[in-house]
Amino acid sequence: MKTDAHKRITSFMPPHRTLMGPGPSDVSQRVLDAMARPTIGHLDPAFVEMMEEMKTLLRYAFQTENDLTFPISAPGSVGMESCFVNLVEPGDQVIVCVNGVFGGRMVENVKRCGGTPIVIQDAWGAPVDPNKVGDAFKANPNVKVLAFVHAETSTGVQSDAKTLAEIARRQGALTIVDAVTSLAGTKLLVDAWGLDAVYSGSQKCLSCTPGLSPVTFSPRVVETVKARKAHGQSWFMDLSLVLGYWTAAKRTYHHTAPINALYGLHESLVMLQEEGLEHSWARHHANHLKLKAGLEQLGIEFLVAEPYRLPQLNTIKIPSGVDDAKTRSRLLNEYNLEIGAGLGDLAGKVWRIGLMGYGSCEANVNKCLAALGEVLA
Amino acid sequence: MKTDAHKRITSFMPPHRTLMGPGPSDVSQRVLDAMARPTIGHLDPAFVEMMEEMKTLLRYAFQTENDLTFPISAPGSVGMESCFVNLVEPGDQVIVCVNGVFGGRMVENVKRCGGTPIVIQDAWGAPVDPNKVGDAFKANPNVKVLAFVHAETSTGVQSDAKTLAEIARRQGALTIVDAVTSLAGTKLLVDAWGLDAVYSGSQKCLSCTPGLSPVTFSPRVVETVKARKAHGQSWFMDLSLVLGYWTAAKRTYHHTAPINALYGLHESLVMLQEEGLEHSWARHHANHLKLKAGLEQLGIEFLVAEPYRLPQLNTIKIPSGVDDAKTRSRLLNEYNLEIGAGLGDLAGKVWRIGLMGYGSCEANVNKCLAALGEVLA
Numbered sequence: 001m002k003t004d005a006h007k008r009i010t011s012f013m014p015p016h017r018t019l020m021g022p023g024p025s026d027v028s029q030r031v032l033d034a035m036a037r038p039t040i041g042h043l044d045p046a047f048v049e050m051m052e053e054m055k056t057l058l059r060y061a062f063q064t065e066n067d068l069t070f071p072i073s074a075p076g077s078v079g080m081e082s083c084f085v086n087l088v089e090p091g092d093q094v095i096v097c098v099n100g101v102f103g104g105r106m107v108e109n110v111k112r113c114g115g116t117p118i119v120i121q122d123a124w125g126a127p128v129d130p131n132k133v134g135d136a137f138k139a140n141p142n143v144k145v146l147a148f149v150h151a152e153t154s155t156g157v158q159s160d161a162k163t164l165a166e167i168a169r170r171q172g173a174l175t176i177v178d179a180v181t182s183l184a185g186t187k188l189l190v191d192a193w194g195l196d197a198v199y200s201g202s203q204k205c206l207s208c209t210p211g212l213s214p215v216t217f218s219p220r221v222v223e224t225v226k227a228r229k230a231h232g233q234s235w236f237m238d239l240s241l242v243l244g245y246w247t248a249a250k251r252t253y254h255h256t257a258p259i260n261a262l263y264g265l266h267e268s269l270v271m272l273q274e275e276g277l278e279h280s281w282a283r284h285h286a287n288h289l290k291l292k293a294g295l296e297q298l299g300i301e302f303l304v305a306e307p308y309r310l311p312q313l314n315t316i317k318i319p320s321g322v323d324d325a326k327t328r329s330r331l332l333n334e335y336n337l338e339i340g341a342g343l344g345d346l347a348g349k350v351w352r353i354g355l356m357g358y359g360s361c362e363a364n365v366n367k368c369l370a371a372l373g374e375v376l377a
Numbered sequence: 378m379k380t381d382a383h384k385r386i387t388s389f390m391p392p393h394r395t396l397m398g399p400g401p402s403d404v405s406q407r408v409l410d411a412m413a414r415p416t417i418g419h420l421d422p423a424f425v426e427m428m429e430e431m432k433t434l435l436r437y438a439f440q441t442e443n444d445l446t447f448p449i450s451a452p453g454s455v456g457m458e459s460c461f462v463n464l465v466e467p468g469d470q471v472i473v474c475v476n477g478v479f480g481g482r483m484v485e486n487v488k489r490c491g492g493t494p495i496v497i498q499d500a501w502g503a504p505v506d507p508n509k510v511g512d513a514f515k516a517n518p519n520v521k522v523l524a525f526v527h528a529e530t531s532t533g534v535q536s537d538a539k540t541l542a543e544i545a546r547r548q549g550a551l552t553i554v555d556a557v558t559s560l561a562g563t564k565l566l567v568d569a570w571g572l573d574a575v576y577s578g579s580q581k582c583l584s585c586t587p588g589l590s591p592v593t594f595s596p597r598v599v600e601t602v603k604a605r606k607a608h609g610q611s612w613f614m615d616l617s618l619v620l621g622y623w624t625a626a627k628r629t630y631h632h633t634a635p636i637n638a639l640y641g642l643h644e645s646l647v648m649l650q651e652e653g654l655e656h657s658w659a660r661h662h663a664n665h666l667k668l669k670a671g672l673e674q675l676g677i678e679f680l681v682a683e684p685y686r687l688p689q690l691n692t693i694k695i696p697s698g699v700d701d702a703k704t705r706s707r708l709l710n711e712y713n714l715e716i717g718a719g720l721g722d723l724a725g726k727v728w729r730i731g732l733m734g735y736g737s738c739e740a741n742v743n744k745c746l747a748a749l750g751e752v753l754a
Contacts, residue, residue, distance in 0.1 A: 006437040006650045009430045011407075012643050014417045024636060027416045030388075035637060036413035039404045039586050040391045041715045053386045060383040073588060074451035077613050077632040105612065112610050203633055209416050211450060211588065211635025233489050233610040235482065236454050253720070255454040256580055258588025259401060260412060261638055266389050273383045338418045343630070 017332070019359060020368055021340035022153050022313055022352045023181070024203035024210045026359035027264075031208055034267035035260045042257045050266060051246065051257075057269035061183060061206070061277065062198065062216045064190035068239070069216040070246040071202070071265055073258050076180045079199030079213030081109055082237040083176045086225050087145055087197060089232075090114030094145045095136050095173075097128040099159070100152035101343050102178055110147070113233065118143065124345055125315070127308045128159040130167060137171045145174045151182035153204075154343045156315030156352060157308050158186060162193040169194050174220060180204060183214065184272055185284045185312035185356060190216055197221050202261075205284065205312055207357030208268040211261050268357075284311040287360045291353065294369035298376065303350050312360060314353040315346075319376060324348045327375055335371040394709070396736060397745055398717035399530050399690055399729045400558070401580035401587045403736035404641075408585055411644035412637045419634045427643060428623065428634075434646035438560060438583070438654065439575065439593045441567035445616070446593040447623040448579070448642055450635050453557045456576030456590030458486055459614040460553045463602050464522055464574060467491030471522045472513050472550075474505040474541070478531035478720050479555055483524045490610065495520065501722055502692070504685045505536040507544060514548045522551045528559035530581075531720045533692030533729060534685050535563060539570040546571050551597060557581060560591065561649055562661045562689035562733060567593055574598050579638075582661065582689055584734030585645040588638050645734070661688045664737045668730065671746035675753065680727050689737060691730040692723075696753060701725045704752055712748040 019026045040047050051070075058069045072079050084106070088094055092115040096106045099122040110117040118140055120132045128148050137143060146168035150161045161177060168175045174196040182188050185205030190198055196218040203210035217239070225239050232238050236255065244252035272280060288311030292302075295316060303315040318324055324341065328351070331337045340352030353368060355361075396403045417424050428447075435446045449456050461483070465471055469492040473483045476499040487494040495517055497509045505525050514520060523545040527538045538554060545552045551573040559565050562582030567575055573595045580587035594616070602616050609615050613632065622631035649657060665688030669679075672693060680692040695701055701718065705728070708714045717729035730745060732738075 005433045006646075009434060009647060009650065011411065011647055012414075012427045012430070012640060014414050014427075014640070015421075015423050016415050017417050017421065019416065019418060021418055023633060024416050024418060027637075032413040032415070032637070034388065036409040037389075037391050038393050038409070039396065039401050039580075040394050041396060041398055041401060042587065044392075044394065044709070044715065046392050050389045050391075053389065056382045057386055074455060074613070075632045075635065078451060078455075081611065081613050108612055112608070112612055201633070203416075209635065209637040210419065210633040211638055231489070234458065235485055235489055236451070236458050255452045256400060256578070256587040258452065258586065258635075258638065260404075260409070260586040260641075261588055261635065263389060263391070264637075269383075270386060270388055273386065332421070338421065 015336060018337045018364060018367055020354050020364055021338045022354050023201065023356060025207050025354055025356035027207055027209055028271065028358045030271065031264045031267045035209065035264040037263055039259050042259060043251060043253065047259065048251055054262065054266050054269065057273060058214050058216065060273055061269060062190045063188065063192065064216050066190065066216045066218055067247060068222055071262065072213040072215055073255060074213060075211055076199060076201035076213045078237065079215050080105065080178065082215065083197040083199055084109040084113050085232040085234045085237050086239045087174060087176065087221065088113040088115040089228060091116070092144045093118060093140055093142055094147055095120060095133065095143050097122065097133065097148035099126055099128055099155065099157060100124050100149065101154035102149045102152060106147045125155050125157060125303045127157050128164060130160060130163045133164055133167050137167060143171065143173050145176055147176040149178040150188065151179065151186065151310050153181045153313065155304065155346065156310045156313040157304050158310050161195065165193050165195050174224065181310065181313055184277065184280050186310060187281055202265050205357045206265070206268045206272065207359065208265045209261065211258065212265050284355065284360045287355045287362065287365055288314065290362065290365045291355060291368065294365065298373060312354060312356045314355065315350050316353065317350055322376060330375050331371055337367060337371050392713060395714045395741060395744055397731050397741060398715045399731050400578065400733060402584050402731055402733035404584055404586055405648065405735045407648065408641045408644045412586065412641040414640055416636050419636060420628060420630065424636065425628055431639065431643050431646065434643070434650060435591050435593065437650055438646060439567045440565065440569065441593050443567070443593045443595055444624060445599055448639065449590040449592055450632060451590060452588055453576060453578035453590045455614065456592050457482065457555065459592065460574040460576055461486040461490050462609040462611045462614050463616045464551060464553065464598065465490040465492040466605060469521045470495060470517055470519055471524055472497060472510065472520050474499065474510065474525035476503055476505055476532065476534060477501050477526065477529035479526045479529060502532050502534060502680045504534050505541060507537060507540045510541055510544050514544060520548065520550050522553055524553040526555040527565065528556065528563065528687050530558045530690065532681065532723065533687045533690040534681050535687050538572065542570050542572050551601065558687065558690055561654065561657050563687060564658055579642050582734045583645045583649065584736065585642045586638065588635065589642050661732065661737045664732045664739065664742055665691065667739065667742045668732060668745065671742065675750060689731060689733045691732065692727050693730065694727055699753060707752050708748055714745065714748050
C-alpha cells in the first residue's frame with residue numbers, strides 16, 4: 001500500500017474566527033446544527049417537500065414569483081456560468097459591464113460560450129454608468145443580453161440594477177445579474193425591476209456556509225432556453241435537464257443534491273423570513289453606519305463614494321505606511337478576526353470589511369473597530 | 378413585499394433513515410459533527426493546511442502519488458464533466474464504454490465538448506468487454522481518450538479497470554475513469570493500474586454527505602491540459618485555473634470552497650485511514666456475502682453474474698408479482714429504510730441495495746433482510 005504520509009493526520013479542529021471579510025460570513029449555530037442533522041436520500045419524499053419549501057423561501061428572498069427559483073448545487077461561480085451557458089449561444093452579442101473582478105469573469109464566460117462581449121468599463125470603486133450602457137445598446141442594436149454585477153464583491157460598490165434593467169428591457173434584451181453579495185443585504189426586487197437571470201451565493205448575506213448558488217430565472221429565460229438551436233456546452237448546468245429535478249411533478253434524478261448543505265441553506269432562509277427582508281436590509285444599513293462612524297474616528301477613508309457604498313461590504317483605503325499583509329495577519333492571529341484583502345488592481349491598497357448576514361451585528365462592529373484601533377495605533 | 382407563502386415554513390427536521398440505496402449512504406455522527414464546526418475563510422492559513430491534509434488523504438484513498446488530487450466543489454457529475462472538458466477538444470475521438478446510465482452520460486459529455494464518441498455497448502448488468510475495446514482501438518488508431526465506468530452505479534457491475542487501462546496505454550490513449558461508487562469500497566489502484574483522470578463522489582463508500590467530487594489527475598493529464606490549443610468551454614472546471622487554488626505555493630482565489638462540507642470529507646477520510654483501505658475493502662466484501670446469503674434464503678436473485686458484482690451495491694431482481702413502488706414506499710414509511718429503484722431500462726425490474734462505507738455493517742444487513750422478509754411475505 002502506497003503513501004504513509006496520511007498516517008499522521010487526525011480530525012480537523014478549525015479555530016473560531018470572526019469572519020468580517022467578503023464572505024464566507026459568520027454562520028449561526030442554528031445553521032451549523034441544521035447541517036449536522038441526519039442525511040436522507042435526494043429523492044426521499046421528505047426531501048422533496050423540503051425542496052419545495054426552499055423554492056418558496058428563495059422566492060421571498062429574491063422577491064419574485066419565478067417558478068424556476070432554486071439553489072444550484074455548487075458555488076456562486078457555477079451560478080454565474082449557468083446563466084451564461086444557458087443564455088449565450090455562439091455569435092450572440094452580450095454587453096458586459098466591468099467595474100471589478102466579477103464583471104471581468106463575466107467577460108470570460110461570454111467568450112467561453114462563443115459569444116461576443118461588448119465591454120463597458122467603469123473604474124474599480126465606481127458604479128456602472130447607465131449612460132454608457134444606453135450608448136452601447138444604440139451602437140449595437142442586436143444585443144441579446146446585458147450582464148452586470150449588482151453588488152461588486154471586489155470593490156464594495158452597488159450599481160443601479162433597476163435602471164440598468166429598464167434600459168435592457170426597452171431594447172428587448174435579457175439581463176444576467178450578479179447578486180452574490182446583495183441578496184438579503186440590500187434592496188433587490190427581481191420582479192419589480194424585471195431582472196431575468198439572477199444568481200447569488202449562500203455564504204454572504206444569507207450567512208449559510210459556502211457552496212450553494214441560489215438562482216432565479218424569469219419565464220423569458222425559460223422560453224429562451226427552450227428555443228435554443230442546440231443544447232448548451234455543459235451537461236451539469238443545462239437548465240432543460242435541471243428542470244426535471246427541481247420543478248417537474250415527477251422528480252427525475254439529475255445529480256445527487258448536497259443534502260446537508262441544503263439543510264443549512266433552508267435554515268438560514270427560515271431565519272431570514274423570521275426577521276423579515278426589510279428588517280434585514282435595515283439592520284445591514286444601521287450596522288454599516290456604526291462602522292462608518294468608528295472608522296472615520298480612526299481617520300480611515302472609504303474607497304467608494306457615499307451613495308454607492310454597499311452597507312454589507314465596506315471597502316476602505318489602507319492608511320499610508322501600514323503593511324497590508326502584516327496587519328491582516330495580526331488581526332487573524334491575535335484577534336481571530338478575518339478581514340478581506342484587495343483583489344487585482346486594489347491589492348495592497350484596500351481592505352474589505354464585511355458586515356454580512358448574521359455577522360452584521362453591533363458586537364462585530366465593536367470588535368473590528370477595537371482591533372483596528374489597536375493594530376493601527 | 379411579495380409572497381406570503383414563506384410564512385408557514387419552519388426549521389426542517391429530517392426523518393432518521395437507514396440509507397441502503399445507491400448513495401447517499403449512512404453518514405456517521407463523527408462526519409456530521411465535523412460539518413457543524415465553525416466556518417473559517419477559504420484563504421485562512423488553517424484552512425490551507427487542512428486542504429494539504431485532504432490531498433494527502435485522498436492520495437491514499439486513490440492509491441496515487443498524483444500531485445493534482447483534490448475534491449471538486451460540486452457533485453460527482455461535475456467531476457465527470459471536468460474530466461471531459463479538460464481533455465476533449467473539438468474533433469477528438471473518444472471511445473466510451475456504455476453498460477449503464479453513467480456510460481451514457483459520458484457520451485453526452487463527449488458530444489458537448491465537440492468530440493466524436495465511439496460507443497461500445499454492453500448489456501446493462503454486464504461488465505465492459507475488453508475485447509470490444511481492443512477492436513475499437515484497432516479500427517480507430519487516433520483515439521485520444523478511453524472512457525469507462527469502473528463501478529456502474531445504475532447496475533451494480535464492476536468492470537476490469539486494470540485491463541482496460543492497459544489497452545489504452547498500449548495505444549497511447551488517456552483514460553477517464555468513473556470511480557464514483559468504487560472508491561474505498563472495492564480495489565482501486567490509480568497508479569498501479571495507470572489510470573489518468575479519475576473522479577468519484579463523497580456520498581458513496583466514503584460516507585460523507587453528497588456534494589463533493591474527489592478527483593485525481595496523472596502528470597500526463599496535466600501536460601495535455603497545458604498543451605491545449607484553446608482553453609476549455611468551462612470557466613469553473615478549467616483545471617489550469619483550479620491549479621492556482623489547490624496546488625500553487627501562493628494560493629490564488631478561484632472560487633469560495635464549501636468549507637464545512639470539506640470538514641466532513643476530511644473527517645470521513647481520517648476514518649478511512651484509521652480503518653485502513655484494505656480493511657475497508659474486506660469489510661465491504663464480508664457484508665456483501667452476509668447480505669447475499671440472506672437474500673438467497675428469501676429466494677431473491679442477483680442481476681449481475683457473481684464475478685462482476687459490486688460488494689457495495691447489490692442489484693437484485695424484483696420478485697415477480699411484487700409491486701416495485703409500493704414495496705419501496707412501505708420500506709421507507711414503515712421501516713425508515715431506503716433502497717434504490719432501477720434506472721432507465723431497469724426501472725421496475727430491479728432494486729439496488731447499497732452497503733456503502735459506514736453503512737456497510739452487520740446491523741444494516743440484518744435490518745434490510747428482516748424488513749424485506751416481512752414486506753415480501
